[in-house]
Structures are given as C-alpha cells and as structure tokens.
Amino acid sequence: MTIDTNTIREDFPILETKVNGKPLIYLDNAATTQKPQSVIDAISNYYTTYNSNIHRGTHHLSNLATEAHESARKKVQAYINAPHDHEIIFTRGTTEAINLVAFSFGEGFIHPGDEVIVTELEHHSNFVPWQMMCERRQAHFRVVPLDQNGDIQLKEFKKLLTDRTRIVAFNHVSNSLGTINPAGQIIQMAHEAGAAVLVDAAQSVQHIEHDVQALDADFYAFSGHKMYGPTGIGVLYGKEKWLDAMPPYQGGGEMIDQVSNTRTTYNKLPFKFEAGTPNIVGPIGLAAAIDYLNQFEFEDIMEHEDQVLAYGRDRLLEIDNLTLYGNPEHHSSILAFNINGVHHYDLGTLLDTQGVAVRTGHHCTQPIMTALGIDGTVRASLALYNTKHDIDALIQAIHKALKMLGK
Amino acid sequence: MPSINEIQNTIVEDFSFLPQWDERYAYLIELGQKMPALDSAFKTEVNIVRGCQSTVWLHRECRDGKVYLQAESDSLIVKGLAAILMQVLSDQPAEDVLNAKLSFFKKTGLDKHLSSQRANGLMAMIEQIKAFAAKCADGDAQ
Numbered sequence: 001m002t003i004d005t006n007t008i009r010e011d012f013p014i015l016e017t018k019v020n021g022k023p024l025i026y027l028d029n030a031a032t033t034q035k036p037q038s039v040i041d042a043i044s045n046y047y048t049t050y051n052s053n054i055h056r057g058t059h060h061l062s063n064l065a066t067e068a069h070e071s072a073r074k075k076v077q078a079y080i081n082a083p084h085d086h087e088i089i090f091t092r093g094t095t096e097a098i099n100l101v102a103f104s105f106g107e108g109f110i111h112p113g114d115e116v117i118v119t120e121l122e123h124h125s126n127f128v129p130w131q132m133m134c135e136r137r138q139a140h141f142r143v144v145p146l147d148q149n150g151d152i153q154l155k156e157f158k159k160l161l162t163d164r165t166r167i168v169a170f171n172h173v174s175n176s177l178g179t180i181n182p183a184g185q186i187i188q189m190a191h192e193a194g195a196a197v198l199v200d201a202a203q204s205v206q207h208i209e210h211d212v213q214a215l216d217a218d219f220y221a222f223s224g225h226k227m228y229g230p231t232g233i234g235v236l237y238g239k240e241k242w243l244d245a246m247p248p249y250q251g252g253g254e255m256i257d258q259v260s261n262t263r264t265t266y267n268k269l270p271f272k273f274e275a276g277t278p279n280i281v282g283p284i285g286l287a288a289a290i291d292y293l294n295q296f297e298f299e300d301i302m303e304h305e306d307q308v309l310a311y312g313r314d315r316l317l318e319i320d321n322l323t324l325y326g327n328p329e330h331h332s333s334i335l336a337f338n339i340n341g342v343h344h345y346d347l348g349t350l351l352d353t354q355g356v357a358v359r360t361g362h363h364c365t366q367p368i369m370t371a372l373g374i375d376g377t378v379r380a381s382l383a384l385y386n387t388k389h390d391i392d393a394l395i396q397a398i399h400k401a402l403k404m405l406g407k
Numbered sequence: 408m409p410s411i412n413e414i415q416n417t418i419v420e421d422f423s424f425l426p427q428w429d430e431r432y433a434y435l436i437e438l439g440q441k442m443p444a445l446d447s448a449f450k451t452e453v454n455i456v457r458g459c460q461s462t463v464w465l466h467r468e469c470r471d472g473k474v475y476l477q478a479e480s481d482s483l484i485v486k487g488l489a490a491i492l493m494q495v496l497s498d499q500p501a502e503d504v505l506n507a508k509l510s511f512f513k514k515t516g517l518d519k520h521l522s523s524q525r526a527n528g529l530m531a532m533i534e535q536i537k538a539f540a541a542k543c544a545d546g547d548a549q
Contacts, residue, residue, distance in 0.1 A: 343482040361460040
C-alpha cells in the first residue's frame with residue numbers, strides 16, 4: 001500500500017482534535033506518536049474479551065491472553081529480524097531496557113578499570129545509566145564528541161576504543177537533532193575492538209532500517225509509544241550469548257526456575273529478565289502497531305517522511321534569523337531550531353495557542369545543548385501522518401508568533 | 408497602596424477586556440517588555456529560580472515588615488507573568504504576601520502557566536516569595 005496521508009490520517013482519531021478552536025497540528029512525535037484506531041481497538045478488545053494473567057493459568061482466558069502476549073513477541077522478533085523470539089525481552093520502555101543492560105551487563109562483565117563509551121548525542125536515558133554503572137563498577141566513562149553539524153566524530157571514537165572498552169552505547173537516530181548515526185560502521189569498529197554494542201533505537205525503529213542482524217547489534221532497545229503503540233511497553237533485543245551469560249536484573253515471580261531457602265535458579269530466556277506480572281496488554285497493542293506499519297512498504301514510509309522533512313527544512317530556512325540545528329550527513333524526522341532573540345519557551349507557547357504542538361527545551365539531551373552552546377531549541381518532529389500542510393501551518397504560526405513578539 | 412486583593416481584581420478586570428488569546432498574550436508580552444530590567448548586581452546565582460526551560464532572577468528585600476520584589480526572565484512571556492506577580496505581591500506587608508490567595512491566575516486563564524510541568528519556574532517563584540515573606544514576617548530576613 002502506498003502512502004496516502006489522507007486515508008492514513010483517518011486512521012488516527014486524535015488528529016481530528018481542535019486546540020484553542022484550531023485544528024491540531026501534531027509535531028511532537030519524537031516525544032510520543034498518536035495511535036491508530038486498530039491499536040486502540042486491540043487494547044480495548046483485550047480488556048473487554050480476554051483479560052487474564054498469563055503463563056501459568058490453566059483456564060481459557062489465561063490461554064488466550066498468553067497466546068496473544070507471546071505471539072506479540074514473535075511479531076516484534078520478525079519486525080526487527082531477530083534470530084530468536086526468546087531474545088525479545090519486554091520492558092516498560094527504552095529507558096528500562098537500557099538500565100537493564102547497564103545493570104546486568106555491568107554486573108556480569110565490567111571490572112574496575114574497564115571502559116564504557118557513549119556519545120555526546122545521547123538522550124539522558126542512554127547516558128546516565130552508563131554513568132551510574134561506571135560509578136558502581138569503578139569503570140571509566142568515555143564520551144565521543146559531536147561536530148558542529150551534529151554528527152559524532154568517528155575519528156575521536158576510534159581513539160577512544162581500547163582493549164579495555166567493554167561496551168559502546170549510541171542512538172541510531174538522535175532525538176534532539178535527527179542525526180542518523182552510521183550504525184553499521186560504529187558497530188563494526190566496536191566489535192573489532194572486542195566491545196559489545198547497545199543501539200538505542202527509540203527514534204529509529206519507526207523511521208529507518210531496523211534489522212538487528214544486518215546491523216549486528218548486541219543489544220537493541222526501543223519503545224512502543226514512539227512507534228504508534230501504547231505507552232508502558234518497550235523492547236530489549238539482546239543476543240542470546242549475552243543474555244544467557246548476564247545475571248538477572250530484577251528478582252520476583254516468573255523469572256525463577258526453583259526457589260529454596262538456600263538457593264534460587266532462574267528461568268530460561270526471555271522470562272529470566274521479566275520478573276513479576278508483565279504489562280500484558282502492552283505487547284498486544286504493540287503488535288497491532290506493527291501490523292499497522294506492515295501494511296506499508298517501509299521504503300515508502302521513509303520516502304514520505306524524508307519529503308516532508310526536506311520541505312520543512314526549506315520552509316524554515318526562509319525565516320529570517322532562524323538557526324536550524326543539525327546538518328548531519330544523514331537526517332531523519334527532526335527539525336530543531338531557534339530564532340535569534342526569541343526564547344524557545346515563548347515560541348512554543350505561542351505555537352500551542354494556535355494548535356501547533358511542538359516541544360521546547362533541552363529534550364533530555366543537556367550534553368548536546370552544551371556542545372552547541374545553547375540552552376534549548378524548538379523541536380518539530382515528524383511521523384507517518386504528517387504532511388507538507390502541517391509544515392505550512394507551522395510556518396504560518398511561527399510568523400504570527402514572531403509578529404506578537406515584536407520580531 | 409491598594410491591597411493584594413484589590414490589585415488582583417484590577418488585573419482580572421484588565422484581562423476581561425481581552426477575550427482573544429492573542430490579545431492576552433500580546434498584553435503579557437507588553438508587560439514583559441515594559442518591566443524595568445533587573446540591575447545586573449541582582450542577577451546572581453542565589454537569585455536564580457530555575458524552571459526546566461526558562462530562567463527567572465528574583466531579587467527580594469524585606470524592609471519594615473514589607474516585602475519588595477524585582478524580577479527578570481529570559482522568556483518574555485515568563486517576564487510578563489513575573490511582572491503581574493510583582494504588581495500583586497511587591498510593596499506589600501509580609502503577612503499579607505504569606506497569606507495571599509492568588510486567585511487571579513485562574514480567573515484570567517493564566518493558571519495554565521502554573522501547571523505546565525514546572526517548565527517556566529513560575530510556581531517555584533511563588534513558593535520562594537512565600538518562603539521569603541514568612542521569614543520577613545518573623546523579622547529574620549533582610
């Protein structure tokens with residue numbers, strides 16, 4: 001099916017909303033995307049017809065719920081082309097997935113004096129957990145710097161890689177600038193140095209290539225709610241060899257094999273990393289979101305989003321005194337900017353009053369803001385259902401805001 | 408000097424003449440632009456009230472049981488909000504500032520700025536003013 005935004009927009013009931021009497025122009029998709037009716041229906045249908053606890057129930061509803069939950073795991077496995085479904089761990093989001101690896105990989109493989117590398121381009125959720133782990137394990141925390149275009153400096157990365165580097169963590173797409181990192185190259189360089197790699201795919205899995213085997217990622221983390229699925233569900237993919245060797249993250253029900261007063265043995269993958277009753281409906285909603293995406297050719301999604309992005313860049317650059325942040329070699333879905341003499345909070349507030357939803361501030365990426373010498377940006381971020389018309393509405397609203405601000 | 412409630416009533420009345428959102432914001436922005444710049448000597452680290460997105464500098468003085476306030480922000484809208492807050496709470500008896508119920512926010516529709524995820528530091532500014540007024544009323548703030 002080709003991309004026809006008119007019919008796509010009809011699939012997302014919230015896009016009909018009016019804000020302050022104006023049609024909603026939703027450009028905050030990097031924070032969270034809206035949900036198609038099919039996802040809302042899948043969640044509603046679960047609670048209406050087969051809500052039940054899973055995995056150990058003997059009754060009919062429990063079997064239905066277990067089957068739906070586990071078939072969602074297979075759907076995720078297929079979507080990211082993971083070799084095995086037991087390599088798919090459900091978490092509550094990207095943040096928890098990264099914290100899981102930072103903890104369990106840290107406990108298993110990081111020793112005093114070892115090194116961990118992240119980049120300056122990271123969201124705090126792919127930065128702070130590693131800092132915490134390094135403190136706990138007495139390891140060294142290394143940060144690859146950005147260049148002025150918003151690309152990470154591969155030369156510097158190469159210099160930071162040593163025989164003590166145990167793990168490298170980076171995002172495939174930056175939530176602040178939209179930089180597409182050369183993931184394949186980074187992973188290959190890290191592997192050559194003997195380090196494992198975690199890819200934060202929160203901003204990439206819905207926009208660009210997402211094949212974990214092609215990338216050869218050791219760990220790959222993303223969130224359901226940024227890919228048209230529900231909040232509170234995320235995914236950690238990990239290679240079996242690592243997940244098997246890592247100690248559990250949390251203890252409790254589900255993750256055990258045998259428990260006695262003297263010793264506990266753990267369940268097999270993926271359940272070893274899924275303590276307690278999980279978010280049962282989350283994966284069911286996520287599977288519906290994947291079904292929704294799968295009706296399109298992914299190349300068509302990328303092409304459509306790239307067209308709107310390029311149009312957005314051109315239109316924004318027509319505005320006097322506007323600085324667009326990030327001019328990376330490869331760019332996805334994010335338009336980050338400031339206008340000279342205008343505070344981002346003022347612009348964001350005045351856009352909101354006109355029904356245009358953007359995000360302002362540091363976007364949980366203070367190291368990037370420091371590197372760029374600013375304290376925040378206005379960020380418009382795109383999804384499948386955005387159109388050039390949305391960009392036109394944004395531009396018109398910016399002009400009105402500037403007039404009000406006396407610019 | 409009119410009381411805190413009298414000033415609040417005037418502000419609510421002023422805003423009632425501005426039914427459209429853009430008029431209200433234009434007025435706020437104008438207030439922000441008109442507010443005298445804070446003396447750079449008062450733009451100290453101690454006076455910073457940090458919001459998630461905008462920064463406010465708040466200078467406090469306590470003289471003869473009264474609270475005197477001056478503020479500035481890097482955001483014009485927040486500066487306008489601060490200007491209104493100064494109108495209401497500055498040059499008032501500390502006791503009154505401490506007990507003030509800031510009803511004008513709700514009545515003018517400006518309350519959305521109080522709830523907006525603490526982004527602008529306005530809520531923190533009110534908390535700090537109240538804390539300062541408590542000290543001033545007890546006679547231990549200068």
